[in-house]
């Protein structure tokens with residue numbers, strides 16, 4: 404972490420910092436408010452601080468250090484994908500999805516209630532037709548409030564690492580390998596940068612966060628959790644509007660179970676037995692499905708909270724009726740819901756999409772078996788912003804780019 408970055412520090416940390424600079428505790432509160440409520444971009448803009456103190460902070464090298472939006476790609480459905488540049492030049496991708504992707508549906512949260520009337524069918528999930536139709540014709544040349552743009556809410560998908568070490572076979576991020584962890588400030592800073600771009604007013608506009616971009620949050624656990632605290636206590640996004648997705652890092656799930664302030668959990672299941680899962684997600688060799696489910700069941704769920712199981716449907720690999728039957732057996736008795744994700748194609752990845760018929764049958768079998776099951780809306784496929792497509796813009800001089808990859 405850059406020792407002089409202010410963004411990402413909690414109030415107690417800022418208080419300690421200000422004390423070290425010979426300042427009273429109320430200065431820490433002023434900086435905290437400026438960083439997270441006003442979302443200022445520079446120390447100069449913290450106008451509640453005296454001029455001389457700002458000058459001193461700047462002279463001593465203190466910076467806000469929000470990630471910079473270096474490139475933007477906009478989908479016909481309104482989704483935006485950003486290349487975010489960190490202070491050291493490393494880049495990750497962040498995705499803005501006005502009206503979300505339906506991922507929260509059925510998980511018991513307030514965000515889920517806002518989703519309930521919108522359903523996407525198997526045909527549209529494979530073709531992407533629903534959102535292309537809805538998105539067409541909207542003028543986004545002037546950013547206003549979400550409502551002014553014609554949306555009721557938005558979801559921001561955040562990255563937690565530069566690249567990823569987990570190597571899920573269906574995911575483009577995996578091809579990057581891991582470069583480094585992001586700091587808490589770099590994780591939460593992606594949100595602030597996007598909120599600023601869209602002039603979002605927290606409290607008025609409804610924002611959901613998903614930690615499902617590049618990287619495995621539970622392999623960067625401390626910084627991820629610190630970013631959650633900053634986003635909740637600083638920026639003011641309730642934890643109930645945040646969901647973290649893990650590929651199944653057992654120690655991370657165990658630590659997560661003990662947190663008092665935490666997002667909702669989504670486990671990226673993607674297979675109905677260990678043999679298929681090992682092929683699709685080699686990390687299964689380290690922690691198998693049974694161990695993961697046992698750990699998940701130890702998380703004390705809040706009232707009306709459900710655990711989400713993400714399931715990427717890969718044509719002919721994990722999308723057949725026998726797989727649906729196995730999923731039902733796995734989740735029997737759990738407070739669980741399933742999000743089906745029709746695999747989004749990516750260059751160099753040797754899978755194919757399931758047929759709409761297989762998607763429909765799979766969903767119906769799970770529902771008939773008593774598991775609430777939804778199909779996630781594909782968002783931003785045309786700009787490679789959909790789940791599993793995030794691969795990071797490779798050549799910044801070539802704006803047509805290939806984009807990041809997302810955890811699912």
Ligand code: SF4
Nearest residue numbers: 567569571574618810
């Ligand atoms: S799906 Fe997530 S955990 Fe798996 S390789 Fe991609 S970014 Fe990493």
